[in-house]
Amino acid sequence: MENHFNRIERYCGTPREIGFAAGRRIGPRLEQNIRHYINTPRPPIDLDRLQREALPWLQGLPKRFQDEFAGLAEGANLPLQLLAEWNYVEECELNQCSGMICLIDQHAWVARNNDAYVPDLWGYVTIREVDGRIPTICFNMEGDVFTPTGINKEKLWLHYNYLPVPDKPTPGKPHLPGYIFLVEALERCRTIQDVENLLGEIDRDGGMLLFVVDGKNDQFALFECTCTQAYRRDPLDGWIVGTNHYCLIPDPDSPEDDPASTTLSRFRRMEELFLTLKSSQKPVRLPDDLIHILADAGIERPGPDIDTVYANVACPASGAIWYTFGGYPAASQGNWQPLEWPWE
Secondary structure (H helix, E strand, C coil), rough: CCCCHCCCCEEEECCHHHHHHHHHHHHHHHHHHHHHHHHHCCCCCHHHHHHHHHHHHHHHHHHHHHHHHHHHHHHHEEEEEECCCHHHHHCCCCCCEEEEEECCCCCEEEEEEECCCHHHCCCEEEEECCCCCEEEEEEEEECCCCCCCCEEEECCCEEEEEEEECCCCCCCCEEEEEHHHHHHHHHCCCHHHHHHHHHHHHEEECCCEEEEEECCCCCCEEEEEECCEEEECECCCEEEEECCCCCCCCCCCCCHCCCCCCCHHHHHHHHHHHHHHCCCCCCEEEEEEEEHHHHCCCCCCCCCCCEEEEEEEEECCCCEEEEEECCCHHHHHHHHHEEECCCC
C-alpha cells in the first residue's frame, strides 16, 4: 500500500500492543501535536475543567480503550494525563459537518466534510486490527484512538455530525461520546441493524447525526441521536443529506427560525447541488462530481474560526475510498488521493 506522506498507519494486536506501537512510531511528535491541538486559539475552553476531569473520564472508558491509551502513553513516554486531555477536549467544543449518501448506478456513495479546529493536524488514516474485533479504517489525527469517520472490514461505513441535545444520558446506563461510540460500533457491528441495536444499548454523551452504509447490500440510513433516543431516517428517492440539525426530532432551537443558520444553509445547498446532479443528462463523474459538491463555497468551511479539516468520498460496496491527506479547506484545497482497500 502506498503511504502518502507517511500518513497511513497500520497496527495489529491487543489494544495495549497497538497503542505501544503507535506511541513508539510517533515518538516526541505526539506530544508536540497534542500541545498544539489543546493550545490553538478557538472558542474558550475551560482549562481548569479539562485538567480536573480528563483523567477520571479516561479511566471510566471501556477497558479496550483504556488499554490502548496505556500502551500509547508507554510507547511515546508521555503522561496518561496529557493523552486524556487531548481526547477530553472534544467534550468541551462544538464541531460542524456536512454529509450525504446517495445511490449512483445502484451503489451507495458517501460524500463527507469533517469541519473542526486545528486543520493542520488532520488528514491521517489508521488501519487497526484489534484481537477479537472487526478490523477498521479510521480517518483522524496522527495517533488518534477515536474518530468521527470510518469503515470496517465488513464494509460497514459510519460517520457522524454534531447535534445539539435536549437531554442527558440515562443514569446508570452505559454512555459514550459520539467519537468513541463510532469506534466501538465499527469494531462490533456488521449491519445497520447491529448499529441500531447498539444505539439502544449505549447512550451518548451528546447529540450525534449518524450516517450508516452497509456496503454488502448498499443499504443506508441516518440516525438522529440525542443522548437517550435514536430516530432512524431512511433515504427518500435514493438519497439523504444531513448537517447539524434535526429533521425528525422536534427541536426547540430549530434553524428554521434563524435565517443566518449555517447548518440550514449548508443542508439546502447540498440538496440543491445533488438534485441538479441527479437531473443532469450527463453521466456522473466519480468521484469528481461528489468532490465538487463538498468543495462548494456554500458547504465547505474555510475558516478562520472553523475549517473543513478533511473530506471523504467513498463507495463502501467496492471499497473505493478517496480522502484528503492534508491541505485545507480540505474539499477544495486538500490532497485528494485514493486509499487502497487493505483486505482481500
